[in-house]
Amino acid sequence: MSEPMAPAPDRRPGGRTARIRAQVLDAVRAELAEGGHESLTIEGVATRAGVHRATVYRRWRDVGGLLVDVIDAAGETDWRPPDTGSLLGDLTALNREIQESLAVRPSLAVALMSASFHSEQAAQAQTRLWADRYAQCAVLVERAVERGELPSPHTDARALLIAATAPLYHRLLLLRAEPDPDQPERDARAAVLAAEAGAFTVL
Amino acid sequence: MSEPMAPAPDRRPGGRTARIRAQVLDAVRAELAEGGHESLTIEGVATRAGVHRATVYRRWRDVGGLLVDVIDAAGETDWRPPDTGSLLGDLTALNREIQESLAVRPSLAVALMSASFHSEQAAQAQTRLWADRYAQCAVLVERAVERGELPSPHTDARALLIAATAPLYHRLLLLRAEPDPDQPERDARAAVLAAEAGAFTVL
Incomplete structure (x- = not known):
């Protein structure tokens, strides 16, 4: 049977x-x-x-x-956000991953973003994937709050993550700049300084 | 004759x-x-x-x-960068212009960026236009330095401008978020706080 x-x-x-x-x-x-x-x-x-x-x-x-x-x-892959022990380290590692995925030739990430400008279905799938990734990365901000690295426990994780990562997408995708090995850390540092100054604190 | x-x-x-x-x-x-x-x-x-x-x-x-x-x-149009009297005001005004150009339906700006993913010629023209715009906006940072709003006269204007504007492009183009009337100022403020903390100071 x-x-x-x-x-x-x-x-x-x-x-x-x-x-x-x-x-x-x-x-x-x-x-x-x-x-x-x-x-x-x-x-x-x-x-x-x-x-x-x-x-x-x-x-x-x-x-x-x-x-x-x-x-x-x-x-669906078991991607995990970086865990280096500091917010700056985590955001730098995340930005290095992003820079690598955008700078490799040919780039699947770029092909998918380009496709999402032309296929509504692809755009919706891409938007769902972004939302998942931001939700997964919220833990970076939670750990930074636990370590006392941020001025307030009420920090908008998504806003901080966008501030840290958006300049890389902007440079590589829209401005078509050559990848600079120091840029991931520079962008991460700017976001951390803004966060420390309370830029992403929500009341 | x-x-x-x-x-x-x-x-x-x-x-x-x-x-x-x-x-x-x-x-x-x-x-x-x-x-x-x-x-x-x-x-x-x-x-x-x-x-x-x-x-x-x-x-x-x-x-x-x-x-x-x-x-x-x-x-070739006689576009001029905003001049509101403060760096925060200028970057907010710039971001409002950007948000408007990306959020209007149908958006010529979005159509041109989309085209630049598919036409090498269009991509090069778009890259030249971006470079011009960043060069024009460098005056925002120069004026902020003159007013004593930044910690160092040696501030990377392009990096500051990218930090201020990239999150809007990211939200509206890639994350396809709905435009939020408060976002232009929030993003401008985060970039100003990072700049005040020395994030874009070059040695």
């Missing part, structure tokens, strides 16, 4: 469904990094993944569906 | 050439705002502008040429 609560064989984690998803999403990432979202097609992804086109159409429907799933998959 | 140094009649400012350029660029802005750069075509622009297609092809060659010229034209 089969176990009624057992998942269907091809649905269990690591099973055929998961394997096909991994192959397809790897192919999407590779196609995006090489040619951006404009050259992304179901056919190209299926060929690269070695999966039947019909399978891709059935499960992801269209290019928007593929973009959403690759962004959702980024949110 | 004709004057040898006089410009050709249809090249003088306000002449036929200038008038056609104004009509064509108005049409580009309207098309961009309505449908984004993806739906921009020479034909659509010529029709909307009431200008022969051949004229548009001859002068701007392709959609990239139209994008570059519309961005260049933005740099």
